[in-house]
Structure formats: C-alpha cells, structure tokens
Amino acid sequence: MRFCALGSGSEGNAWLLESKSSDGRPTRIMIDCGFTLKETVARLALRGLSPADLQGVLVTHEHDDHVGGVFKLARKFGVQIYSTMGTFRASVQAGLVDQKWLDEDKVRVFNPERAWTIGDLHIQPFTVPHDAAEPAQFTVTDGVHRFGIMTDCGRSTPHIIKHLSGCDALVLESNHDGEMLSRSEYPGSLKKRISGDYGHLSNDAAHEILAAVEKASLRYLVAAHLSKNTNHPDRVLNSWSQTLNGYSGEFRFADQANGLDWQTL
Ligand SMILES: [Zn+2]
Ligand SMILES: [Zn+2]
Structure with missing residues (x-):
C-alpha cells in the first residue's frame, strides 16, 4: 500500500x-x-x-x-x-x-x-x-498495513486513541502553535473557534494524541493541516520532540503547495 x-x-x-x-x-x-x-x-x-x-x-x-x-x-x-x-x-x-x-x-x-x-x-x-x-x-x-488519518479535530478522545493505535502510517493534524494563535491578528471569535473543543488540534494537543497511541508498528508519521499563519514546522518539531526523539521511522510534513509525495508501506 x-x-x-x-x-x-x-x-x-x-x-x-x-x-x-x-x-x-x-x-x-x-x-x-x-x-x-x-x-x-x-x-x-x-x-x-x-x-x-x-x-x-x-x-x-x-x-x-x-x-x-x-x-x-x-x-x-x-x-x-x-x-x-x-x-x-x-x-x-x-x-x-x-x-x-x-x-x-x-x-x-x-x-x-x-x-x-x-x-x-x-x-x-x-x-x-x-x-x-x-x-x-x-x-x-489492505490486510497487511494500516494507514490512519486524522485532521480537523478539536481535541483527543479515548475513542480516537483506540482507532489510531497500531498504525503503520499515521497522518495527524498539527494545526497551530498555541502562542502564535493567541498573538495572531485573527478576531477573538476565530481564535476561540480554532482552539475550542470542536476546532483544530494545536501542536501540543496533537502531540498528546501521538504520545498516547500505540506505536510499535509505526513507520511513517506525517504532520498535516498546518496553518500558514499560526504555525511553523519548527514549532511542530519542538512540540513533538519528546516522541520524535525515540522514534526511528520516517517523519514528514504535508504542505499546502506540494502535499506529500508517494510513501510506500
Ligand atoms: Zn480543514
Ligand atoms: Zn474542518
């Protein structure tokens, strides 16, 4: 696959x-x-x-x-x-x-x-x-490998952790950096929507999910749906570092302009 x-x-x-x-x-x-x-x-x-x-x-x-x-x-x-x-x-x-x-x-x-x-x-x-x-x-x-994707999510739930556990490839939203969002020019209502329980995952919230899922078979990890205004790949790396330090598989960013090239499991 x-x-x-x-x-x-x-x-x-x-x-x-x-x-x-x-x-x-x-x-x-x-x-x-x-x-x-x-x-x-x-x-x-x-x-x-x-x-x-x-x-x-x-x-x-x-x-x-x-x-x-x-x-x-x-x-x-x-x-x-x-x-x-x-x-x-x-x-x-x-x-x-x-x-x-x-x-x-x-x-x-x-x-x-x-x-x-x-x-x-x-x-x-x-x-x-x-x-x-x-x-x-x-x-x-496909019966051999398991791919999981989750973007556009306000917060973690036990149900999500269960479903995303045991993937070979995981695409996870890491939408915004909390500090960059609060400092941004966005109107207060939009900030509230994005950071709310039904909005989008911050880097730290995404990392909490990543830390909680079972990762024994994980070989491809992708950070996705990054905001161009309120996030930066360096912020994701910083936020996810604790998990990434102990992880030996592939790590990629999917971006707006170029997406992500084929990754074979
Ligand atoms: Zn979206
Ligand atoms: Zn959406």
Whole structure:
C-alpha cells in the first residue's frame, strides 16, 4: 500500500491511497478533495494519476477545504462518493450537490462507525469532535498495513486513541502553535473557534494524541493541516520532540503547495 497528499492545509486537502495488487489492478481512493477541478487534475498528474484511476472519494466533512472539489470531480468524471448522511445533507444545504444524487447512487452513505470495503481496501471510519454536521476520519488497511488519518479535530478522545493505535502510517493534524494563535491578528471569535473543543488540534494537543497511541508498528508519521499563519514546522518539531526523539521511522510534513509525495508501506 502507498499513500500521498495532493495538498494539506486550510486552502485545500486531498489524500490518495493505493493498494498493492498482485493482478496489476490496484484499488485507489481519494480522501477529501478541496481543490478546483483544474487544480485537482494537475495535482493528480504530478502523482502519475488521472481522475479515471480513482475508485472512490471519501469525504471527511463539509468544510470547503475538504469538500470543495468533491462533487465537481464526481460530476465530470463519475467518481463514486462516500459520505456520512450529515456531511451530505450539509453539502446539499450549501448548494454543492443535488439531493437526488443519493437516489442515483452517486453518493453512498456510510455509518461513521461501520467499516466497509472498496476493492482491496478495508475502510474503518471513526467520529471526531469538530464543528461540522457529522465528521468522520479514517483508518484504512489492505490486510497487511494500516494507514490512519486524522485532521480537523478539536481535541483527543479515548475513542480516537483506540482507532489510531497500531498504525503503520499515521497522518495527524498539527494545526497551530498555541502562542502564535493567541498573538495572531485573527478576531477573538476565530481564535476561540480554532482552539475550542470542536476546532483544530494545536501542536501540543496533537502531540498528546501521538504520545498516547500505540506505536510499535509505526513507520511513517506525517504532520498535516498546518496553518500558514499560526504555525511553523519548527514549532511542530519542538512540540513533538519528546516522541520524535525515540522514534526511528520516517517523519514528514504535508504542505499546502506540494502535499506529500508517494510513501510506500
Ligand atoms: Zn480543514
Ligand atoms: Zn474542518
């Protein structure tokens, strides 16, 4: 199995997962698509793929940096969408998609606690606290390796720790540095939203999760969804140092402009 990001941050997110298949026909899924159609096609091409190569797009929640390009991609290329009912309903209300897509099977609704399979990939969603209608994050396994992703989360829960334990690859939001956020020019209401229980993970809060999950098989660790205004990679390194010091696997940042190149498990 391998994974990459087309981009990560408040201006657009998209991740790709590809199974390793013995018959040469791997399963490829995208998690979120927060880019314009043109941008998505261009970023996919940089990873050697086109939209026709995707067997599905999983949506975490209805915020624009995650869902902005999903329905456009499906409309133009017929890619199957997987969404919770809450995320779909919020997208209908925002005018992003027509309700009839449910009846036409263009959108398949998943229960945010129930696993399902797409081709060679087994997908386990889990719920997270975030200010969206019914947000979900995922672990995905091909039966050999386990990939976990969690961005857009306000705080840790025991449920999250359970799901993110035992991953071979872990993508974890490290959105902001607490001090940089409080010193920023952002209005007070926005600061409160970002740092609240349904907002985004600070570097320290992300590190608490990282410290708590079971890491015996962890070989790829990625810090993602960094704010360009209220964070810096050095701050993440500083905050995560206690765990990183004792960790011998790969560590990467996923960024807005370049995402993250393919990482093979
Ligand atoms: Zn986001
Ligand atoms: Zn969000």
